[in-house]
Amino acid sequence: MGRRRAIAVRASRRLLLLLLALVALWGGGRLVQVAWESHYAGARGPYLQLLTSDGVSILWQTVRPSSAVVRFGPAAGDAREELVVPEADTRHRVRLEGLVPDTDYVYEVAGLGGGRFHTAPAAGARVPVRLWVQGDPGYPGPAAEAVVEAAFAWMRARPRAGRPLLDLWLTTGDNAYRSGSNPQFQKALFEPRAGLLRHLPVWPAYGNHDARRWAFFDIFELPAAGEAGGLPSGTEHWFALDYGPLHVVFLDTQSADLGAGSDMARWLEADLAATDQPWRIAVFHHPPYTKGSHDSDRWRDSRGRMVRVRENLVPLLEAGGVDLVLSGHSHMYERSHLLACHYGASDTLRPDMILDDGGDGEYVKPARPGAPRAGTVYVVIGSSSKLDQGPLDHPAMAAALARMGSLVIDIDGPRLVLRFIDRDGAVADAFTLHKTGAGAGRTCPGT
Numbered sequence: 433m434g435r436r437r438a439i440a441v442r443a444s445r446r447l448l449l450l451l452l453a454l455v456a457l458w459g460g461g462r463l464v465q466v467a468w469e470s471h472y473a474g475a476r477g478p479y480l481q482l483l484t485s486d487g488v489s490i491l492w493q494t495v496r497p498s499s500a501v502v503r504f505g506p507a508a509g510d511a512r513e514e515l516v517v518p519e520a521d522t523r524h525r526v527r528l529e530g531l532v533p534d535t536d537y538v539y540e541v542a543g544l545g546g547g548r549f550h551t552a553p554a555a556g557a558r559v560p561v562r563l564w565v566q567g568d569p570g571y572p573g574p575a576a577e578a579v580v581e582a583a584f585a586w587m588r589a590r591p592r593a594g595r596p597l598l599d600l601w602l603t604t605g606d607n608a609y610r611s612g613s614n615p616q617f618q619k620a621l622f623e624p625r626a627g628l629l630r631h632l633p634v635w636p637a638y639g640n641h642d643a644r645r646w647a648f649f650d651i652f653e654l655p656a657a658g659e660a661g662g663l664p665s666g667t668e669h670w671f672a673l674d675y676g677p678l679h680v681v682f683l684d685t686q687s688a689d690l691g692a693g694s695d696m697a698r699w700l701e702a703d704l705a706a707t708d709q710p711w712r713i714a715v716f717h718h719p720p721y722t723k724g725s726h727d728s729d730r731w732r733d734s735r736g737r738m739v740r741v742r743e744n745l746v747p748l749l750e751a752g753g754v755d756l757v758l759s760g761h762s763h764m765y766e767r768s769h770l771l772a773c774h775y776g777a778s779d780t781l782r783p784d785m786i787l788d789d790g791g792d793g794e795y796v797k798p799a800r801p802g803a804p805r806a807g808t809v810y811v812v813i814g815s816s817s818k819l820d821q822g823p824l825d826h827p828a829m830a831a832a833l834a835r836m837g838s839l840v841i842d843i844d845g846p847r848l849v850l851r852f853i854d855r856d857g858a859v860a861d862a863f864t865l866h867k868t869g870a871g872a873g874r875t876c877p878g879t
């Protein structure tokens with residue numbers, strides 16, 4: 433009996449060791465795969481990043497190691513400076529500094545050509561601002577191209593006197609499907625947008641599909657130290673960006689702690705309290721309200737991220753006077769009423785939480801910058817490269833469309849106009865957010 437037990441113990445130990453070996457082999461193989469796919473060795477760029485009022489980064493990759501020479505100067509005139517990096521490398525980054533705000537510049541990377549860019553206006557400058565927002569743009573192909581072409585055709589037909597075609601290019605995350613691998617970023621972003629990236633940096637939100645490899649934060653240079661305005665965050669996962677009258681906060685709803693009192697929540701609260709910019713927009717991937725291809729009521733959907741965003745971050749956004757929240761994740765379009773104090777599931781929405789239903793395409797809110805809980809519009813834009821199914825019946829929404837498209841947002845003085853340009857070039861939805869009159873904000877009932 434004793435001998436049999438010993439044999440059985442030895443056999444189960446061997447089985448356990450075999451299982452552990454298999455798990456280690458699988459884990460090791462997976463690690464190698466993730467590391468391998470986080471890397472891209474081909475040629476890329478040049479592309480711009482971290483364009484501020486006084487500087488810009490120019491990045492590119494070469495197949496063989498080479499030195500770098502960049503010439504640049506104001507577009508008006510022939511004066512050019514030359515920056516030389518003699519060390520040979522395949523990955524290149526040159527930062528141009530000491531630039532003049534709100535000015536056209538040209539640059540050229542020796543051997544690779546260059547482009548033209550427009551520096552950001554100083555924070556607080558009362559200039560009109562045009563944003564283009566792609567939602568979940570990571571599926572390359574004809575549908576994504578049709579959406580881009582439609583938005584640019586619309587913008588080209590409506591140029592702004594004395595201003596660039598557009599100022600800011602944002603995404604709501606999921607920039608490269610399925611895994612955010614570096615080769616997928618090449619296919620979904622760098623190949624189709626090569627021309628645009630030479631002139632304008634993309635400001636990307638961090639989506640769940642971006643987080644499966646280690647490429648995102650390697651590719652993008654984001655202002656952890658407050659380089660673009662706002663409070664330094666100390667991380668590229670969340671940060672602020674000032675552009676003329678606009679303050680934008682980018683949040684990481686994928687990998688950051690979404691708890692009340694988390695590092696990101698504390699930074700967000702402090703950053704919004706510190707800014708005096710009249711217009712405030714927040715950008716992150718997981719929407720607090722959606723009944724599209726994701727359901728913000730379901731705790732199990734996306735591991736509760738949408739619920740935690742709504743319960744822990746939305747109160748801070750509203751207290752900090754955020755006017756507009758842009759999210760993706762659901763691959764369609766939804767636009768809310770002007771809301772305040774709606775932090776629960778969709779069946780807890782009460783009429784007093786709707787400050788303006790926006791049914792006529794115009795919302796009115798007080799002019800005071802940062803007035804707390806004076807009304808926020810929540811837009812889900814996730815259909816810039818793929819359309820999915822969903823009931824689109826969230827009661828917080830004033831409009832909802834199962835249609836592909838992207839957003840063009842114009843801010844001018846006291847008005848913000850958001851247009852959803854569909855893939856055929858039609859304005860499928862639009863609204864104006866008009867700031868006028870007195871009003872100090874409000875407190876939520878029951879608090």
Ligand SMILES: [Fe+2]
Nearest residue numbers: 606639640761
């Ligand atoms: Fe997503």
